Amino acid sequence: MATGFFTDTTICIGCKACEVACKQWNELPSDGFEFSGDSYDNTGSLSGTTWRHVSFVEQLSPEPAGAEDRWLMMSDVCKHCTHAGCMEACPTGAIIRNEFNNVFVQPDICNGCGYCVVSCPFGVVDLIAKVNEPRHADYNDATLNQEREHTSQTALQGSGGVAAKCTLCYDRQKIGMVPACAKACPTESIQFGEIEELRERASKRVEALQERGLPAYLYGAGNEGSVGDLNAFFLLIDKPEAYNLPAEPVLPSTRQPAGYVSAALTAALLTLLGLAVFKGAK
Amino acid sequence: MADVLPGGEPTKTTYYGRPLLKRPHWDRTVTIYLFLGGIMGGSAILTLLADGEAAGERRLARNGKYASFLLSVVAPGILVTHLGRPERFHHMMRVVKVKSPMSLGVWGLIAFSTIAAPNAVAEAARNGHAPRWLSAVGPRWLNLPMALLGAFIMSYTGVLLSATAIPLWAKGKYHIPAMSVCSALAGACALHSLLLARSSAPETLTRLAKMGVFASLAEVVIVENFRHYAGEFGKPMFEGALGQRFRNLTLLAGSVAPLVLNGTSILKNRANQREHSVSRTLVSAALTLIGGYVLRETLIEAGKLSADDPTVSSRQPR
Numbered sequence: 001m002a003t004g005f006f007t008d009t010t011i012c013i014g015c016k017a018c019e020v021a022c023k024q025w026n027e028l029p030s031d032g033f034e035f036s037g038d039s040y041d042n043t044g045s046l047s048g049t050t051w052r053h054v055s056f057v058e059q060l061s062p063e064p065a066g067a068e069d070r071w072l073m074m075s076d077v078c079k080h081c082t083h084a085g086c087m088e089a090c091p092t093g094a095i096i097r098n099e100f101n102n103v104f105v106q107p108d109i110c111n112g113c114g115y116c117v118v119s120c121p122f123g124v125v126d127l128i129a130k131v132n133e134p135r136h137a138d139y140n141d142a143t144l145n146q147e148r149e150h151t152s153q154t155a156l157q158g159s160g161g162v163a164a165k166c167t168l169c170y171d172r173q174k175i176g177m178v179p180a181c182a183k184a185c186p187t188e189s190i191q192f193g194e195i196e197e198l199r200e201r202a203s204k205r206v207e208a209l210q211e212r213g214l215p216a217y218l219y220g221a222g223n224e225g226s227v228g229d230l231n232a233f234f235l236l237i238d239k240p241e242a243y244n245l246p247a248e249p250v251l252p253s254t255r256q257p258a259g260y261v262s263a264a265l266t267a268a269l270l271t272l273l274g275l276a277v278f279k280g281a282k
Numbered sequence: 283m284a285d286v287l288p289g290g291e292p293t294k295t296t297y298y299g300r301p302l303l304k305r306p307h308w309d310r311t312v313t314i315y316l317f318l319g320g321i322m323g324g325s326a327i328l329t330l331l332a333d334g335e336a337a338g339e340r341r342l343a344r345n346g347k348y349a350s351f352l353l354s355v356v357a358p359g360i361l362v363t364h365l366g367r368p369e370r371f372h373h374m375m376r377v378v379k380v381k382s383p384m385s386l387g388v389w390g391l392i393a394f395s396t397i398a399a400p401n402a403v404a405e406a407a408r409n410g411h412a413p414r415w416l417s418a419v420g421p422r423w424l425n426l427p428m429a430l431l432g433a434f435i436m437s438y439t440g441v442l443l444s445a446t447a448i449p450l451w452a453k454g455k456y457h458i459p460a461m462s463v464c465s466a467l468a469g470a471c472a473l474h475s476l477l478l479a480r481s482s483a484p485e486t487l488t489r490l491a492k493m494g495v496f497a498s499l500a501e502v503v504i505v506e507n508f509r510h511y512a513g514e515f516g517k518p519m520f521e522g523a524l525g526q527r528f529r530n531l532t533l534l535a536g537s538v539a540p541l542v543l544n545g546t547s548i549l550k551n552r553a554n555q556r557e558h559s560v561s562r563t564l565v566s567a568a569l570t571l572i573g574g575y576v577l578r579e580t581l582i583e584a585g586k587l588s589a590d591d592p593t594v595s596s597r598q599p600r
Contacts, residue, residue: 091385093377112366123303161366244297263437263459
């Protein structure tokens with residue numbers, strides 16, 4: 001079975017309940033407050049400690065009260081790619097695909113090399129700062145830590161220095177619960193479920209919106225690109241860049257053969273020249 | 283909202299100009315590793331070239347083996363310190379992942395030091411620094427696998443960078459691995475010239491100078507080709523303060539100047555002046571090493587700037 005998110009941005013009201021629910025459930029620390037001035041978005045982006053991020057795309061025409069003014073909102077999240085750049089790059093095997101077909105970083109395995117961070121075409125996964133002290137007394141409870149160590153990120157809160165991102169609420173799914181963000185979403189902009197069923201529902205929604213004249217399309221479903229379909233996909237009505245999503249994400253590992261061939265040819269050529277240089281000494 | 287600027291130039295849609303990608307977390311330790319790892323691989327190749335029956339470069343072969351082994355201990359040691367959790371470095375040895383250059387690199391380093399260690403011990407035994415019987419642990423054929431692994435280590439770091447989402451590195455999938463190989467070999471030639479500069483071995487130094495000339499020449503050609511090929515993706519590396527530093531320290535001081543200095547040495551030797559200039563060798567070698575370090579530093583730092591630019595992050599190089 002593969003589970004995922006369908007995020008319908010047309011019914012997002014920008015309440016950030018998903019951000020808060022995610023932080024609460026996963027016990028993610030505060031990132032501090034910085035007033036950005038970019039609409040209502042003071043979160044900025046996904047990070048190692050922010051696994052849902054609501055973006056606010058203000059599109060105002062130069063004239064006041066233009067008829068085409070609009071305010072787009074989107075709750076961004078890890079895409080849980082079919083072909084995940086982070087997972088391929090991970091040299092420790094910390095990043096795995098779990099039984100729900102979600103991409104999961106095992107916090108007890110990751111050693112914080114940072115290669116997944118640069119290998120994510122969506123700029124999702126990030127290293128979290130090293131924390132020496134446990135944040136709550138709870139974290140000193142050995143039994144609780146042991147229980148949650150493998151399926152949640154709680155363990156990493158006490159130590160840090162590792163990569164972290166959305167777990168698709170692995171721990172909640174394990175006991176049949178809906179991920180915290182989807183549960184908290186008041187408009188069902190975030191829908192959780194079995195991926196095939198979500199895609200069917202999403203295509204119907206796209207058709208309905210297109211009939212009403214909106215340029216709706218699905219981002220990350222029926223994807224021809226090297227990252228494949230996204231297990232967390234989105235319904236958008238503007239181009240991906242407007243929401244800070246890449247228009248053409250590329251799976252980084254596809255560039256390796258070119259690199260190895262180029263390097264091998266260069267090394268071979270220089271070594272051959274070297275053989276000529278070092279031939280016939282004393 | 284407007285897709286066209288007053289000048290008629292199309293703008294690129296971004297989300298408040300915020301970065302689309304995450305910056306590499308890599309700092310100076312990674313730069314130092316890339317630099318030393320390259321020299322280590324280059325030393326292994328020089329060892330193979332020098333230790334052949336035909337070449338008979340005893341001192342260069344000896345230094346090459348020692349340098350290969352020492353760097354194979356030092357370089358990974360430095361690399362471990364950049365980890366978020368250095369005490370978990372051995373987690374890298376849980377898996378072998380062909381699709382991860384970092385995983386392959388770890389295994390390459392392990393294999394390299396496994397060969398470099400007995401090779402260096404045997405060399406020490408031959409030079410009377412260890413019990414004589416130990417010379418048997420490093421037969422001459424070990425130089426071949428050590429050189430092959432050395433070539434791999436010179437190569438994989440460039441592949442590692444280009445197999446990421448960072449637009450500059452991604453665009454350099456042909457160039458960055460190739461320029462890393464050239465710089466690594468030039469650096470190894472420079473290091474061994476430094477070590478032998480005062481040892482009255484004019485022929486060895488001339489050979490190293492020739493190798494250095496080939497490597498630096500190839501490096502300049504590849505870098506210049508990349509400048510044209512990369513276009514807007516190359517801006518962080520070739521423009522601004524970073525680009526200026528790169529041009530001055532890697533291209534001019536680190537490649538062109540050594541080309542001239544080494545070229546002069548080679549021509550003078552050809553004119554049968556058996557004397558080599560120690561100062562010329564030292565200056566040329568030092569400049570090459572500085573240039574090689576700055577190349578790695580520029581690649582890492584420009585990668586950070588590249589990640590910050592959402593306009594190049596959206597359509598990622600294939």
